[in-house]
Amino acid sequence: MSVIRAAKWKYVFILVCVVFGVSACDNFELVERGQNAGADRGSSNPPAQETVGTPTFNPVAGTVASGTSVAISTTTAGATLYYTLDGSEPGVNSTEYTSPVALGDGNRTLKAIGVLEGYQDSTVASADYTVGGIDQTLFQEKNGLVVMEAEASQEIVAGATDSLQWNILEQDDAFGGALIQAPDTTEKTDVSADNTRADYKIYFTNPGTYYLFLRGLSTEANRSVYFGLSGAANDTPASFEFTSEADTNWVWENNAETQGVASIQIPAQGEYTFTLWMKSPNLKIDQIILSTNPDYLPGKDPTDPTDPAVAQAPTFDPEGGTLGPGAEVYMASTTPGTSIFYTIDGSDPDAFSTQYNGSPITLELGKTDIRAIAMADGLADSPVASASYTVTATDASREFQEEGGLVVMEGENASLLTAADTRPPFYGEAWKRVDIAGATGGAVIQLPYMTVGVGREDHARGPRADYLINFSTAGTYYLWLRGQKSTNAIGSLYVGIDGELLDIGLLPVNNFFKFRDLGDWKSRWQWDNSEKTQVHAIQIDTPGVYTLNLWMRYNGLVVDKILLSNEAAFIPSDEGPAESPSNGGIPALPAPAMSPEGGVFTGAVEVSLGSTGAADIYYTTDGSLPSSSSTLYTGPFTLNSTATVQAIAIRPGFVDSSVTSARFIAN
Numbered sequence: 001m002s003v004i005r006a007a008k009w010k011y012v013f014i015l016v017c018v019v020f021g022v023s024a025c026d027n028f029e030l031v032e033r034g035q036n037a038g039a040d041r042g043s044s045n046p047p048a049q050e051t052v053g054t055p056t057f058n059p060v061a062g063t064v065a066s067g068t069s070v071a072i073s074t075t076t077a078g079a080t081l082y083y084t085l086d087g088s089e090p091g092v093n094s095t096e097y098t099s100p101v102a103l104g105d106g107n108r109t110l111k112a113i114g115v116l117e118g119y120q121d122s123t124v125a126s127a128d129y130t131v132g133g134i135d136q137t138l139f140q141e142k143n144g145l146v147v148m149e150a151e152a153s154q155e156i157v158a159g160a161t162d163s164l165q166w167n168i169l170e171q172d173d174a175f176g177g178a179l180i181q182a183p184d185t186t187e188k189t190d191v192s193a194d195n196t197r198a199d200y201k202i203y204f205t206n207p208g209t210y211y212l213f214l215r216g217l218s219t220e221a222n223r224s225v226y227f228g229l230s231g232a233a234n235d236t237p238a239s240f241e242f243t244s245e246a247d248t249n250w251v252w253e254n255n256a257e258t259q260g261v262a263s264i265q266i267p268a269q270g271e272y273t274f275t276l277w278m279k280s281p282n283l284k285i286d287q288i289i290l291s292t293n294p295d296y297l298p299g300k301d302p303t304d305p306t307d308p309a310v311a312q313a314p315t316f317d318p319e320g321g322t323l324g325p326g327a328e329v330y331m332a333s334t335t336p337g338t339s340i341f342y343t344i345d346g347s348d349p350d351a352f353s354t355q356y357n358g359s360p361i362t363l364e365l366g367k368t369d370i371r372a373i374a375m376a377d378g379l380a381d382s383p384v385a386s387a388s389y390t391v392t393a394t395d396a397s398r399e400f401q402e403e404g405g406l407v408v409m410e411g412e413n414a415s416l417l418t419a420a421d422t423r424p425p426f427y428g429e430a431w432k433r434v435d436i437a438g439a440t441g442g443a444v445i446q447l448p449y450m451t452v453g454v455g456r457e458d459h460a461r462g463p464r465a466d467y468l469i470n471f472s473t474a475g476t477y478y479l480w481l482r483g484q485k486s487t488n489a490i491g492s493l494y495v496g497i498d499g500e501l502l503d504i505g506l507l508p509v510n511n512f513f514k515f516r517d518l519g520d521w522k523s524r525w526q527w528d529n530s531e532k533t534q535v536h537a538i539q540i541d542t543p544g545v546y547t548l549n550l551w552m553r554y555n556g557l558v559v560d561k562i563l564l565s566n567e568a569a570f571i572p573s574d575e576g577p578a579e580s581p582s583n584g585g586i587p588a589l590p591a592p593a594m595s596p597e598g599g600v601f602t603g604a605v606e607v608s609l610g611s612t613g614a615a616d617i618y619y620t621t622d623g624s625l626p627s628s629s630s631t632l633y634t635g636p637f638t639l640n641s642t643a644t645v646q647a648i649a650i651r652p653g654f655v656d657s658s659v660t661s662a663r664f665i666a667n
Contacts, residue, residue, distance in 0.1 A: 052076045052114035052122035055083075061127035062269050064205040065140035068131060069100035072112050079116040087111065088581050089124060089472075093399055093545070095583075100143070102319060104612075105132035138271060139202040144292035146202055146210075150276075150285040151178040153198040159278065161189060165196040166278065173250065175215070175309070179286040182225070182278040192226035192233040192277040200274045204266045206292065212262040213254045213289040213298050218246040222280035229264045230273055237262060239279050250286065252299045261294060311335045311382040314342075314356075314372040317613050318653075320387040324586040327391050327653025328360035330614055333374035333382065342372035348384055349373045360614070363391045363653070391653065398585025399468040399545065405477075405566035407469055407580045411559035412443040413655065414465040415585065420552070421461040430463045431552075435627060438525060439560045440482070440575040442625050442648065442656060447493070449555045456512075459494045459501065462552040467562065469548060471540045475566045479536040480529050482561040482576060483515060491515035493559075494551035497538060512553050525560065527572045538564065578658070588655035592617050592633075592647040598662030601639070605664060608636045611649040615657070619647040626659060642666045 053075035059068065072081050081097035084090045087109035094113075101110065108129045114122035134140060139148050151168045158165040164183035171179055180198055189195060204210075212227060223242040228234045240255045240262050255262035266272060276285065289298055299309055317330040331340050340356040341349045349371050356372070368389045374382040398415045400407055412433045420426035429448035436444050445465055454462045471477075479495065492514035494501060513530045530536050540546065550559065561579075563572055593610040609617050617633035618626045623644035633647065642665050649657035 050118065051120040052079045052116050054123045055081055055112040055114050055125040057110065057112070057125065057127045059206045059269070061129060062205070063130045063134060063203075064103070065134055065142050065203060066105050066132040067102075067140075067142050068129075068205055069102050069143055070110060070127075070129075071100045072097050072110075072125075074114040074122065076114060076116055076119065076122070079114040079119070079122070081112055081114050083110060083112040084583055085110055086581060086583065088401055088583050091470075093397065093470075093584055103129055103131045107131075134203045135271075137201070139200060141202060141204045141206065141290070144206050144208070145296075146204075146290045148200050148202075148288045149176045149178070150180045150198070150288055151176065152200075153180070154201045155199040156180075157197050157199070159196040160194040166198050166276075169284075171284075174286045176287075179284050180276075181285075182222075182281050182283045184281050186281070190279075192228065192239075192279070195226070195278040197275050197277045200276075200288065201271060202274055202290075203271050205269055207266045207268050208292050209294075210264050210266060210290040210292055211254055211294050211296065212240065212264065213252055213291065213296065214240060214242075214285055215250060215252050215287040215298070216242050216246050217250050217284040217286070218242055218280070219282045221247065222282050223247075224279040225283060225285065226277035226279050227262065227264075228275050228277070231275065233275075233277065234262070234264065236260070242283075252297070254296075263294075264290070310380045311338050311374040311376045313382040313385040314340050314374050315385070316370065316372075316387040318389075318587075320389055322390045322392060322397065322584070322586060323363065323653035324395075324655070325365065325391060325393055325653070327363045327389065328614070328651075329363060329370060329387070329389065330360050331356050331370075331372055335374060335376055335379065335382075338374040338376040338382075340372055340374050342370055344368055344370055346371070351375060363389055365391050365393065367391075392586070395585035395655075397468075398582050399470050400580045400582045402469060402471045402473060402564070403580060405473055405475070406577065407471075407477075407564045408577045409467050409469075409562045410441040410443075410579050411445045411465075411483075411561060412439075412441060413579070413582070414445060415468045415547075416466040417445070418464040418466070420463045423461075426461055426463075429552075431465045431550075434558075436558070436560075437625050437627075439625075441560075441579070441658070442627055444484075444558045444560045446558045447552050447554075447556055453554045454494075454552050456494070456501070459551045459553070460499075462494075464552075465550040465559075467548040467550075468545060469564070470545050472543050473566065474540050474542055476568075477538045477540060477564040477566050478529060478568055478570065479513070479538060480527055480563040480565070480572050480576075481513065481515070481559055482525060482527050482563075482572070484525055484558040484560070491557055492553045493557055494549075494553050495536070496549040496551070498547050499549060515557075527563075527576065586653070586655050589613075589615050589649040589651055589657035591657045591660045592619075592649050594645065594647060594660050594662050596662075598645075598664055600665045600667050602667045604638050604640050606636045606638050607645060607664070609633045609647050609660075611657075613651065615649040615651040615654070617647055617649055619645060621645050639664050640666070 055072050055074050058071045082090045082094040083097050084094050090111050090113045111126045113124050139146050156166050164185050166180045169181050224239050226233050226239045237260050242253050245251050312333050312335040314331045314333050341353040343349045343353050371384055371386045373384050396416045400409050417431050419428050419430035422428045431445045434446045492512050494512045515528045595608045611617050618630040619633055620626045620630050621643045626646050626648040628650055644663050646659050646661045648659050
């Protein structure tokens with residue numbers, strides 16, 4: 001939903017701590033007005049009858065093939081669509097829809113919302129997909145298209161009237177170097193079921209009408225073949241017939257010349273068997289295409305990335321988006337033997353552009369647009385593929401989602417770290433992200449060391465860490481921090497909302513957070529709510545997006561985790577709850593998969609780890625927190641005794657994954 005900052009108010013403090021200075025101020029309460037959601041388009045109450053049409057998805061929810069992309073649309077002209085893929089609620093801070101959404105393998109929840117100035121936002125549309133959970137022996141329709149090599153049928157069955165059947169032949173001018181040919185026989189019948197057949201089992205994601213295209217070559221005017229679905233031959237038209245051009249050349253046909261357009265009907269998502277039965281002897285079939293586009297014209301069409309006579313366009317890993325420093329991009333084409341050429345200056349690539357050698361391309365800070373083309377002997381050049389990347393040293397668009405009255409953030413996953421004033425005594429110092437063993441995510445943010453503390457009047461000049469939070473539930477939220485300090489640190493910092501320190505009206509005025517009793521940070525972690533005379537709390541009057549601010553007050557303080565709960569009695573312990581969902585910003589890697597997932601074993605057990613994309617996995621077997629200094633996973637390893645295995649996925653440009661952990665107990 002759209003968000004606008006509402007006017008803020010704060011309690012007027014009664015007395016400023018002048019005599020005793022900043023070190024005497026021990027407590028504060030954060031009380032702040034929230035945002036008025038939905039008011040940034042000129043009216044907080046747009047007419048009820050003016051509502052953006054609910055987005056629709058194509059394909060609809062269900063089990064779909066790997067590589068499926070989903071088109072999103074709305075009936076409201078001019079509306080902008082925003083979507084999420086992690087199940088979170090979409091809004092104007094989510095990804096804007098500009099082209100079909102690539103789902104990626106696994107379980108996906110796609111949600112979308114339509115927004116248009118002067119209109120109420122649409123109802124959120126939602127669809128659950130299982131991507132790639134399909135029998136891999138099936139051909140898989142993707143985005144209204146399935147392409148099959150004729151010789152790759154799952155089954156060829158001899159005819160009922162003889163023992164002859166479709167023959168698989170090698171032929172150089174056939175796609176894939178092979179084809180099927182009808183037997184040379186006169187013992188055929190005009191009943192399709194009595195003749196030899198070739199079956200092609202297909203999983204269709206998108207129901208509808210599919211138009212049949214065959215690449216064929218005939219001899220002696222033998223140009224016909226029966227076709228059908230699920231064991232039943234088509235009746236209108238009764239068969240597929242090539243034109244006379246097929247007598248001398250390979251041709252693509254869809255039967256429009258004689259009996260009308262050849263097509264089949266797919267009534268619902270699922271598995272179907274497409275069949276070709278012999279009708280004319282000796283007819284050669286090289287390739288089969290089923291397309292929902294009746295105007296599809298296969299045959300070396302460089303504008304069609306699915307054409308079998310065209311090199312497949314390069315793909316990118318990652319596919320684009322916001323990434324962190326050091327991000328690397330890999331490219332590939334599914335067409336064997338291709339060479340990939342690319343540009344990063346916005347120009348169209350050709351054979352004189354930079355050739356991709358298989359090593360990743362390291363991106364610079366800022367925006368980079370990569371355009372790439374694949375080329376292969378005997379094929380038309382692929383369409384130009386493109387991907388846009390923004391590499392940032394901050395995570396400025398990361399937005400955490402409060403759920404059920406709770407929001408939890410790893411300190412190191414700040415949306416933005418702002419350096420201090422360059423003048424004395426700050427000299428441009430900033431919070432720093434530091435890897436520390438024992439931290440819940442393996443890292444923290446830590447304040448710099450300076451010769452003086454920061455007074456209240458100078459706090460805005462000091463280092464600041466911001467965390468964007470989308471509150472769906474209004475109310476009072478109680479603040480907890482998990483932290484450490486060095487032996488010479490006082491252990492306090494300033495806290496605010498939306499850039500403002502908030503006073504609570506106590507005597508003396510206190511507006512900073514102070515850990516009560518921290519020992520040496522090398523040996524102890526502690527949760528604290530800085531409670532002495534009053535619990536630290538933030539008042540969220542209306543749902544919306546707020547920014548929690550942490551400013552420096554004294555040296556060296558380490559913040560590992562931040563928690564806000566609307567339950568006054570809630571007290572976190574140990575590592576506390578897991579980090580809340582977030583969207584935008586630098587993406588985090590998924591946690592590594594582990595097989596088996598722990599348990600009791602006898603003798604020895606082999607452990608396998610896995611991750612997606614080009615991430616490296618590091619693991620430990622002694623229960624310690626893994627990092628890039630731990631053992632690099634290169635293949636399954638064997639345990640012979642009781643052990644706790646912990647693993648993490650790391651890739652430049654991404655936030656490290658959460659840790660996967662399992663306990664293996666020797667019997």
